[in-house]
Amino acid sequence: MWKPDRLSKTPIYEQISEHLQLKISQGEYPPGSMLPAERKLAEQLGVNRSTIVQAYAELRSTGMIDSRTGSGTSVSLTKWGANPKQPPDWGSYADSGSFLPNVPFLRKIREMLSVQEELIDFASGELSAELSPSQEITALMQENQFSGYLGYDNPQGYKPLREALVTYLEKYRGIRTSESSILITSGSQQSMFLITKCLLSPGDAVAIEDPSYCYSLPMFQSAGLRLFRLAVDKHGINPEDIRTLYKKHRIKMVFLNPTYHNPTGTVLDDQRRSQLLDITSELGLPIVEDDPFSLTSYDGIAPLPFKSMDRMGSTLYVGSFSKIAASGLRIGWMVAPHTIVERLTDARQQMDFGLSVIPQQVAALFLESERFEPHLERLRMNLRFRRDIMIEALQKELPGLVQFNVPDGGLHLWCKLIPEVNDNKLFESAIKQGAIFVPGSVYGSDSGFVRFTFARPKVNEIGPGIDKFAKALREIVNLSL
């Protein structure tokens, strides 16, 4: 993002006004469109609001922009002459279509992280640079010739990667499959998107854990689905609830994240797993099994997925590289019956014409290299270490004020706050203190829950970050401990 040059002789407000003038002339802000609000722009550029006021005044004096009290600042329409030309009403185009905007908290998180680099990030659900296998991946790229054909790839995904995944799935997840049953996607996100858009119709009812990562995805609402909740206790969901929902609402699909569940970290226990398979196969009900965290298991032993026990082909199994290696590779996969793989391959081709071959080659090399297993071991050790640092910090900073279950895998700690707090106030207050997290309501829970990702900040930021959070919490509940 452009920033004013503080060493320049040109006053900052003038630099800003010139910069905006350029953007207007290049069509980024067409005639009639709104300029950023003064406060927001000041935040983004790291200047005082008064500087922006001055810059806007400068532009207004040239007739290039109009301001009206209460309705913001817009690029002038009349400036462009008396001829009846007009730009498209871009605002109304942006309001069209079936995609709902992202959840406001998540948009705000993205925005704050992009403008305030020093924020301690407990919000982004991914590995920090320290935990990613960057060196391993760089080495693999330099050692190997990428002489493969750079044309459109097989729309189902790069074949050597699907073959490497056959071995991976059997070795780590007890799933026996073949490359023709695998579809490579852009992370789990694209698998979920394809399932909700292509296998379900608006008005269909589906069951989802409560809380669940799925509530943070507007794709369910965008697809017009009716969501019904499966409460999660210490041992996961209660499978009998599925039968009840089926009878009442004819649910058409069940979405589950049974191992190190996001956000709670829960593991669905073995007895419930087999009970669940019995019930869904009795009802002919498909399960979408989202399994991104299993390989993070701190003691190396995660329960086997439904897919490995499923003799009826009821499971769409979704996995990904994002939480165990690098989210920036954008490599995920789905294991599914033939009809479904064929249908989703066809639809995905229409959306983006398939994934880039290069990261798929890199992922295949990494899976088959001797570097993969040591990376996993290091990752598990480090995640456990980070979990413990976070718990220690919480116990020290907020004794008796937070409750949590200690997870055995995954990247997150799910906390219930004892004092009654307003999500929004706590969120704003923590940002002011310098730490950012995801409020539980994003995952469909009531106010007063918090998801901390201990995998994302630098390891030495975890303690100070919890300290900042504690200050924020104390401030708003007005406790004098």
Add this chain to the structure above:
Amino acid sequence: MWKPDRLSKTPIYEQISEHLQLKISQGEYPPGSMLPAERKLAEQLGVNRSTIVQAYAELRSTGMIDSRTGSGTSVSLTKWGANPKQPPDWGSYADSGSFLPNVPFLRKIREMLSVQEELIDFASGELSAELSPSQEITALMQENQFSGYLGYDNPQGYKPLREALVTYLEKYRGIRTSESSILITSGSQQSMFLITKCLLSPGDAVAIEDPSYCYSLPMFQSAGLRLFRLAVDKHGINPEDIRTLYKKHRIKMVFLNPTYHNPTGTVLDDQRRSQLLDITSELGLPIVEDDPFSLTSYDGIAPLPFKSMDRMGSTLYVGSFSKIAASGLRIGWMVAPHTIVERLTDARQQMDFGLSVIPQQVAALFLESERFEPHLERLRMNLRFRRDIMIEALQKELPGLVQFNVPDGGLHLWCKLIPEVNDNKLFESAIKQGAIFVPGSVYGSDSGFVRFTFARPKVNEIGPGIDKFAKALREIVNLSL
């Protein structure tokens, strides 16, 4: 794809039956689902249909599958015991959702190319391996450290790539813009998908060239848009037609590929370009300008895009690496007003969480390297050479039987066949002869048009491929030349 081992002592039909048994047990073909039709499977595996009949008989004798005359072969439901278990009705799930399947001709092309490797490919609209900068890209990957952060990327796209594109767009296309106006997408395909899904609503009317690449994209129908046609003559569309369509149908957007138009190769002339901008800005109508071929201009000089002349911000400009470097990189871009970039960035994040960083880094390096310009020059020279070989072959093999305009850029030759032919018959007959192309009807034209991509086959396949096509054409029109 698995193929039977012809050197094994196990009879081929038995290998096939064992292979299917494995797939059934792994859930690729769940109980109740359909197995491939005998003829199709025989084609895929390269065996006689009688071998498949024998393999299915073997499976039927174990009770694992059921066949019913006229309704195909399905995996047995009863085999799985007397308990009332059932798999999901995957067929009906695959029929749900808002994505229409791909055009049948295109599905057939994909399928034939995957099973018959020796087919001469005039169908895939991309560069052959010879024309791709594979060596350049491999070299760049080996010379440079990919030490970048491998976490989720900026959802608008990798910033150094957007910065490289600012220079590229000014240098090659006369477009002055800034990185904040650019959204990186998975090829043009994803830009078009985002525009149709997020900026338009079902029932909206849009104008499209006739013929057009857009008719091959079910995304327009999937989005529920009403399509109105703008006839293309030797100099492109007639801009006044837009006003007529606007009055009659209140069209909300115009989709154009004005330079080396796909499939016809036409260039919209300069006078019509400025006339078009006048009309659309008078009506406040947005133009989607798809510009993938400009840099292939055989003499190096393509007309400037609308975007470079557009003072009203009416144009959404879409570009891509696919036709000038490597489609397998999956790098495209859109230049758009701020509101639109923001909206589409948010929606794209929901679909796939952004693109992989690695190919974006590669693309940025390539654009800024000294290897880019020589690659372009070589590409242009080679494309012109291939065009000429194809024209020579057509004139030799089918004198007086095909008409075409000679394109000055792009990858395709658009031909009108003089004899009356049935698209479907010609297509099948050409495949039998060993060459494949795209029938014109895929692009919305009447029967009797053909798109040949001269960029895709090996250079020494062009002559023999046209020879095969000529045989196919002669055969079905029963000419005895």
